[in-house]
Amino acid sequence: xxxxxxxxxxxxxxxxxxxxxxxxxxxxxxxxxxxxxxxxxxxxxxxxxxxxxxxxxxxxxxxxxxxxxxxxxxxxxxxxxxxxxxxxxxxxxxxxxxxxxxxxxxxxxxxxxxxxxxxxxxxxxxxxxxxxxxxxxxxxxxxxxxxxxxxxxxxxxxxxxxxxxxxxxxxxxxxxxxxxxxxxxxxxxxxxxxxxxxxxxxxxxxxxx
Amino acid sequence: xxxxxxxxxxxxxxxxxxxxxxxxxxxxxxxxxxxxxxxxxxxxxxxxxxxxxxxxxxxxxxxxxxxxxxxxxxxxxxxxxxxxxxxxxxxxxxxxxxxxxxxxxxxxxxxxxxxxxxxxxxxxxxxxxxxxxxxxxxxxxxxxxxxxxxxxxxxxxxxxxxxxxxxxxxxxxxxxxxxxxxxxxxxxxxxxxxxxxxxxxxxxxxxxxxxxxxxxxxxxxxxxxxxxxxxxxxxxxxxxxxxxxxxxxxxxxxxxxxxxxxxxxxxxxxxxxxxxxxxxxxxxxxxxxxxxxxxxxxxxxx
Numbered sequence: 001x002x003x004x005x006x007x008x009x010x011x012x013x014x015x016x017x018x019x020x021x022x023x024x025x026x027x028x029x030x031x032x033x034x035x036x037x038x039x040x041x042x043x044x045x046x047x048x049x050x051x052x053x054x055x056x057x058x059x060x061x062x063x064x065x066x067x068x069x070x071x072x073x074x075x076x077x078x079x080x081x082x083x084x085x086x087x088x089x090x091x092x093x094x095x096x097x098x099x100x101x102x103x104x105x106x107x108x109x110x111x112x113x114x115x116x117x118x119x120x121x122x123x124x125x126x127x128x129x130x131x132x133x134x135x136x137x138x139x140x141x142x143x144x145x146x147x148x149x150x151x152x153x154x155x156x157x158x159x160x161x162x163x164x165x166x167x168x169x170x171x172x173x174x175x176x177x178x179x180x181x182x183x184x185x186x187x188x189x190x191x192x193x194x195x196x197x198x199x200x201x202x203x204x205x206x207x208x209x
Numbered sequence: 210x211x212x213x214x215x216x217x218x219x220x221x222x223x224x225x226x227x228x229x230x231x232x233x234x235x236x237x238x239x240x241x242x243x244x245x246x247x248x249x250x251x252x253x254x255x256x257x258x259x260x261x262x263x264x265x266x267x268x269x270x271x272x273x274x275x276x277x278x279x280x281x282x283x284x285x286x287x288x289x290x291x292x293x294x295x296x297x298x299x300x301x302x303x304x305x306x307x308x309x310x311x312x313x314x315x316x317x318x319x320x321x322x323x324x325x326x327x328x329x330x331x332x333x334x335x336x337x338x339x340x341x342x343x344x345x346x347x348x349x350x351x352x353x354x355x356x357x358x359x360x361x362x363x364x365x366x367x368x369x370x371x372x373x374x375x376x377x378x379x380x381x382x383x384x385x386x387x388x389x390x391x392x393x394x395x396x397x398x399x400x401x402x403x404x405x406x407x408x409x410x411x412x413x414x415x416x417x418x419x420x421x422x423x424x425x426x427x428x429x430x431x432x433x434x435x436x437x438x439x440x441x442x443x444x445x446x447x448x449x450x451x452x453x454x455x456x457x458x459x460x461x462x463x464x465x466x467x468x469x470x471x472x473x474x475x476x477x478x479x480x481x482x483x484x485x486x487x488x489x490x491x492x493x494x495x496x497x498x499x500x501x502x503x504x505x506x507x508x509x510x511x
Contacts, residue, residue, distance in 0.1 A: 028310075028311065082368075083367035105258060118412075123258045130267070138218065169222060175218070182323070187267075189318040190263050190318050195261040
């Protein structure tokens with residue numbers, strides 16, 4: 001008889017984080033999450049759900065129940081390509097794509113996003129590039145991504161890169177805007193603004209006031 | 210109507226042919242396009258994953274610049290061909306209006322950089338401009354080389370129609386189909402016209418992203434399409450540039466031209482191939498009206 005190995009899937013109330021749902025739903029319109037009827041429309045039509053460790057419907061149930069660690073370290077939100085199919089079809093108006101973005105931001109800030117996983121790495125490289133130059137250069141971005149995640153893949157993709165370059169479709173030099181300081185001032189003034197707050201951050205904000 | 214033009218980073222890089230063809234077509238139709246001065250990156254999906262407020266600020270700067278550049282001109286649009294840029298700009302507009310809290314914060318941030326935005330910009334996709342401002346009838350009068358017999362799979366992708374559906378139906382958009390009919394082409398009727406192409410996953414988790422693109426191409430070829438027409442630089446890149454790798458990976462020879470809808474518009478208007486960026490395609494687009502074939506597929510006639 002096969003041995004049952006599901007013990008690690010059982011969680012007792014004391015191990016859950018009851019405030020997690022509040023954190024995630026602190027985004028504008030986030031409270032709709034509590035209206036979810038678990039119909040599964042989102043998971044059914046999500047083109048990425050077959051590759052996710054938890055489907056969108058499960059993620060919503062887990063957020064409500066307080067499975068913070070499991071949700072934030074799962075690959076689900078990073079597989080969301082933000083095509084908004086779920087958001088448009090949800091019969092209860094849950095902004096699922098925005099919930100996915102909120103969990104991405106929380107995962108990065110809590111430092112629990114999957115390690116050496118290309119998607120958060122790409123997001124952070126992209127962020128840095130735009131922060132300093134105001135524009136991103138696809139060529140440089142892709143090179144940095146491969147170097148940080150899988151240098152062997154860079155070699156495999158070299159032919160594609162060369163072909164793009166020969167057709168004038170791949171810029172390596174960094175493109176930047178003229179009035180960089182204007183953009184810097186603008187972004188800097190929002191440095192501490194958070195649309196989704198973890199409890200720790202809410203407490204900090206309270207103290208600061 | 211006056212138009213400013215917001216290219217975004219991709220139209221200066223992998224999507225150069227999109228920029229080439231949009232500029233040539235608008236020029237050919239006597240619709241002047243003026244590039245937005247000192248525009249910055251829209252932040253795409255990556256910025257939203259890190260800081261939503263900063264993502265809104267990036268777009269707010271572009272909107273503020275557009276409003277300033279248009280100054281006294283009433284009734285102007287910011288033409289944004291890239292689907293990611295288009296959605297982020299539209300989304301920012303909505304959030305600034307719907308959530309005063311966010312609107313105020315962004316306003317203050319803009320002020321600190323001596324910028325100001327009064328909410329006057331209308332973000333427009335070129336599909337919207339061509340079909341609704343210019344009109345397909347007028348467009349048809351510019352056609353010199355009708356695409357008679359060409360079967361086009363119109364692929365809209367996700368972010369142009371979702372979630373806001375500013376100018377077309379979310380479930381069954383038809384703007385591009387109508388434009389193709391005006392050019393004399395036929396369009397195939399397919400259910401995947403708004404299914405996700407994989408977005409940036411093709412670059413990050415290739416085995417997943419490429420499969421999503423492959424499903425689209427496989428379906429389009431099975432339905433007898435001669436060419437896939439796109440309206441987004443990332444869709445075009447994903448569907449076109451990985452065809453060799455897909456053929457190997459899925460042991461299925463895939464070879465179908467994937468062009469920008471604007472390239473087909475320019476082609477039918479008789480504009481030179483080079484001005485439409487046709488030389489930048491991996492899978493060359495060839496059209497020979499004499500070799501009209503009627504094989505397979507479900508066709509929707511204009």
